[in-house]
Amino acid sequence: MTVKISSPNVSGVEANSNLPTAADPLYEDLMAWAKSRKRQFLRNRVQQSSEPIKAITAESETPSDSDAWIETWYTPPPLPSRIAKQKVTLFQSHSMNASSAPYQEAGGKVEAEEVKEIKPFISPSPVTSLSTPNHGSFEIGQQVVLRPDSQRVPAGIPIDAVLVIQEMYFNVYRQHQNIWCVWCSSDAFSGLKSIDSDCLIPLPKPVHTADIEGVSEIEFSGLNIDERLNSGLSHTPVKFEFVEDGQRLAEVLKPFQTCQVIAVDTETIGLDPLKDRIRLVQIATANQPVIIIDLFKVAKETLTPLCELLQGTPIKVLQNAKFDLKFLQQAGLPIAGKLFDTMVAAQLLDAGVRSHGYNLAELVKVYLGEDLSKEQQRSDWSNPSLSSEQLEYAARDAAILLRLREVMKPKLTGARLVETAKLEFDCLGAIAQMELNGMLLDLSRWDDLRQELERSRDQLADGLRKQLQPALLSTQLDILGNQASLNLDSQQQVLEALQQMGVPVKNTSKLSLIPLAEEHPPVRALLDYRKAAKSVQAFASSLPKHVHPITGRIHPDYQQMGAATGRMSCRNPNLQQIPRDKIFRSCFIPAPGHCLVVADYSQIELRVAAELSGDRRMIEAYQNNEDLHRLTAALIADKSLDQVEKSERQAAKAVNFGLIYAMGAKGLAEYAYNNYGVQMSLKQAETFRKRYFEAYQGIARWHGAIKRRLPREMRTMGDRLRCWQDEPKLTELLNTPVQGTAADITKAALAKLPTALRETEARLIGTVHDEILLEAPEGKAEQAAQILQQVMEQAGQHYLRKVPVKAEVAIALNWAEK
Known part of the structure; x- marks a missing residue:
């Protein structure tokens, strides 16, 4: 917000007499804006309940209970009289030394102080308002922080949020309690907050001296709400040190070696890690200036301290980590250890309901309520002399990752997504390796x-x-x-x-x-x-x-959570859509002196469905190592197992994989043709469908239970979450826990493979849903195949306890030989 000063020379009494009343258009506009923001926030909450939300239009009928509740929940109190507005809160702390109380900027800690007394007093004179504010009072335009021990903090404000006071009014609903109307720059939903005065601690300096000049003579002739200009924290200067020589690098990185968490970012001269170079590496941690390292000027042989830090124990926080991991790997600076990817965390928290993008600027806007300038992103990073604007941009991008992580951590915990986040973070390195290695x-x-x-x-x-x-x-x-x-x-x-x-x-x-x-x-x-x-x-x-x-x-470019279920997707090009026909796959070959090692899970989605549904017949078939497709063919064709023909087993494949998701007859016929080349009439599809659910009654009961509830959120066996804004389709509700759990299993295997395969010199080169491809030296292909099979099966058994997991592996000279 920007406070415009229109009458800087009038006296304090005259200024107070000109303050807005309840009928002022300014006040009405301000409260209408705040109410609309709060209404949207509340609407987002109500959408998670069972009652559907409908937009209220001029032609619509009576509002629903939820809409009525939203309308009445946030009704601002009327402005009190001018006399009441002359009162502000005197905050007196009772500590060892109130005058030396530690006040720090946002992100720092503020020690709790015991409130001894709260008294009203008359607004300060123009002279005192222009001087450094007394710690015992608040002034319009002053910066404040929340008390760490406060119990009455509105939801959505982090404990270290910086608030800028815009106006104060007396609480007409609670006697003897003053309320400060503040702007919370860290709240992405409602912005304006009304907070009890004893929940706040003042900071010594105002945020914008120009905005509060002549503050006690203020006449509210205009109040411009400009979030872009007032996103505060993301535009404050960031301390950094620019390193251009190796000797200095070793000195400045010493404090970072013992840190628990560091943020890592890079600036590159292009987007292709195979031909473009890194210009800058930025390292940030709490209470230290951001270190910006110019790789164009620091000699490669002096980068050992940086390499040790990236390989060390601190948790590394990155945005779109896969991009940085590939560039750093190519620069001889591989990252190891625990990772936290803010982009991946945001995708997990969205749980399939995407309402924003996942670039850094949008995440900062959503989670911190600030605007992050990206003007320098496309500037010339190959220029021998970088500008101060470029360096500050680079430092800010790294520093803000630490704050993003702190906001996201409790959200992941509250959504029960910590284990899923760990899984996603753990397999980042494997995905980056696959993309760098590629396929021949x-x-x-x-x-x-x-x-x-x-x-x-x-x-x-x-x-x-x-x-x-x-x-x-x-x-x-x-x-x-x-x-x-x-x-x-x-x-x-x-x-x-x-x-x-x-x-x-x-x-x-x-x-x-x-x-x-x-x-x-x-x-x-x-x-x-x-x-x-x-x-x-x-x-x-x-x-x-x-x-x-x-x-x-x-x-190719693998999208780690390309589907709402958590399954990976692929683009540029989409190798996951290469037909399974031999004529296509035979064209993918290993490098000279190497073999392909290809493994895929045997019927993993059917095994997951058996575990989820508890279907006795299906579980027993897997426990007895029976051929489930042959069993299904015999059941739907009313034949013995030894009478089942190859074409019937192929049709049963389509039936098994299609009907676990409750496909209709038309959908089954199309699925059979598209995926298995099976010609199936509509009548045949209807017959197969009826007999299938008669044979697998556990699957039928599982479908029925989900259909009766039609929940708006589902979880995998690993607790991955998917949500829906509108009523979901039954097929989606059934598909999510099955396909999502299968995706979790594949990712769990991918996460372990780089370490497990280290001695074999085998390289990850691709994955297609339940299939993993390696390229291994001919002499170590057998060893790599054994490790691959073992790791995949162990990953599966971590999730499935009743149904055995089986991975089938082959050593081949092309992809078609699997």
């Missing part, structure tokens, strides 16, 4: 595959046109009067042709076409063509573009 693509073989796929696509297109072209209306002519050629990528033309041929279809979506493919050959031909066209467009033509010019390998 046989470009010659891939080009042959591309040409073969293009020929196949063209042949399928010709065949499809011959079936559909005659069905086009004869009125579709080009400008020369000839019949127009059918555009296979035009949904409208294809739909019209299919309808002319008598196919009962209203659109050409895959979900609509799959059930009709068995009875209508043109539909089958259309699906085959689209699959071939997608293979060419999505993989064959684009993948070679991602081969790195320096390494000759593909280095």
Whole structure:
């Protein structure tokens, strides 16, 4: 907030007579703004309850109970009379020495003082208001902190928050108690707070001397609420030391060696760790200036103290840690030990309900209520002489991570997410290694595959046109009067042709076409063509573009929590979507002298579902090492196990993995075709679905229990949380604990593998959900395979106690040989 001074020369009495009354537009605007902020905060809380929230509009009916509650909860008291407004609070402490009471800036500790007496007194004169404030009084514009032992602190204000007093009024609801109306710069939700006077301790200096000049003569002619200008703490100067030589580096890092927590940040000249360099490394800790190290000027052989610190015992706090880990690894400064990633922590706390971005500026806004300038982010960091603005920007980015962590820690604890956060932090190093190592693509073989796929696509297109072209209306002519050629990528033309041929279809979506493919050959031909066209467009033509010019390998970007369930995703390129067909995977090969070691969990999601549901038949099948897909095929086809055919077992795969999430018949048919190439009619899907739930009654009961409750939050077996703002779908409620637990298991294995594989020289090169890939020297591939299998199974058994976990491993010369 900015207080505008309009009458600096009037007397104190005149100023008091001009203070706003309850009818002042200024006061009304201020309170309306505060009320709207508080209303949104309360609405966010109520949305977690069972009663749905509906927006109140002019056309809407009577507000719900929750909306009515929100409207009445925060009704500000009317401004009292001018006489009451002349009173402020005299704060007298009773300690060993009140005059030497320790007052520190935000983030420091304030010693508790016993309140002896609170008395009202008349507002100070203009002269005294301009002098250094007395510690026994508050003044408008003065900076204060909360008493550490205060019991009446509004929710949402951290104990070390700095508050700026804007105006004071008398509490009309509680006699003999003054209230200070303050602006809390650390509160992202409501901003304005009304706090009992005995909860506050004044600091000796005001925040903005320009804003309080002539404060006791103030006339509130305007009160501009500008959060960007008043986000306070993130714009205060940050102490730092810029290090350009190795000798000085050793000296300044000595105090950091015994710290429990440090923040680490980097500034780089680009975004590619394989070709770009780090310019600065920033190290921050409490009660020390931020150390900024210029790697362009500090000799590499003198970086040992920094390397030891990064490898040492302090917890390292980073933002988007994976980025910094890769650059530091390439610079010969690998980080080891415990990590805390503020971006990952924020994603966990959001629990699948994303309302903001995860860059540092947005996290600072959400969790600290401040604006963090990022103007220097895109400046030239390769310039031999860095500006003071660049150095301050770098120091601030590191220092603020410590405060973010302190705010996030209790939130993670309150949400029961500490163990999940530890899991995510522990596997950061493995994910960074996977991205740096990358996978090797046989470009010659891939080009042959591309040409073969293009020929196949063209042949399928010709065949499809011959079936559909005659069905086009004869009125579709080009400008020369000839019949127009059918555009296979035009949904409208294809739909019209299919309808002319008598196919009962209203659109050409895959979900609509799959059930009709068995009875209508043109539909089958259309699906085959689209699959071939997608293979060419999505993989064959684009993948070679991602081969790195320096390494000759593909280095994808893994999103650690790419799905709301906690499952990882992949992009640039998405290697997790590479088809399982051998023609595709055979193009991924190891480096010369190496082998691929590939392991995946056997039916991990089914095993998790068996554990969660307690289905007796499914659990016994796994305990007896039976083939669950064959068992399911026998149950739904009403056959003995030895009569089950290969095609029936393949169909049972789709049934097992689809129906644990309560898919409908249409969804099951589409899933079977997309993932297993199984042609299943709608009638067959309905029959399979009915028989499946008759056979696995534990699964059916589990589904029923979830369906009756329809909760708005679910947890994995590792306590990972997912929430929904609106009523969730049943499939999502069932999918979350199963897929999420499977993701937790894979991540637990990834976290342990870098250390377990150290002696084998094997490298992590990729993961696809329940599959992990290594590249190992030929002579140590067997050892690496044994370790990989052991680590994966141990990780699974940490979560599943009744159902055995099995990982299947293979040593191969390409990805397809698994």
